[in-house]
Amino acid sequence: MRLRQDVFVLEQECLYPDLDGRDLEPGTVQWWAEDGVGAVVATLRALDDGEGVVRVGRVATARDARGAGVARQLVLGVLAATRGPVVLDAQSHLEHWYERLGFARDGAEFLDDGIPHVPMRLAR
Incomplete structure (x- = not known):
């Protein structure tokens, strides 16, 4: 959670409710990577969006x-x-990064807390 606050709130200056309650939903899995001394250097969460998504x-x-x-x-x-x-x-500037992982744009660009985003999907 600290890394998320450092990146989203401090670095990107987004004053939005990062702690939205979804971290505690059944089926949510937190993923993270640590450096050699145990500091978290990357994180993400995987949510159950229903119907197998x-x-x-x-x-x-x-x-x-x-x-x-x-x-x-x-x-x-x-x-x-x-x-x-x-x-x-x-985030829109990362669209091509996600494309290299197999994701494709799945809708129009939108703003989230003033930052352009694009919905993406990986169908399997």
Whole structure:
């Protein structure tokens, strides 16, 4: 949770309710990666969106760990551990990053707390 606050609230200056209650829903799985001393360097959550759909969200990577493939490994871990379609709302500048993992745009761009996002889906 601390990393999410550092990235979304402090770095991206988004004053939105990150703690939306979905972290505690049945079926929610928190994923994270640690560095060699136990500090969390990347995180995401996988939510049960119903009807077999998994929603990936709150993907965050510490500034000094970016570009090392840590978030990619977390997303690939979710894909390996789940079946069925996976959806997410990507910040628009990361659309091509998610495309390289197999996701495709699934709707029009929208603003979330002033940041452009695109809905994406990986059908399997």
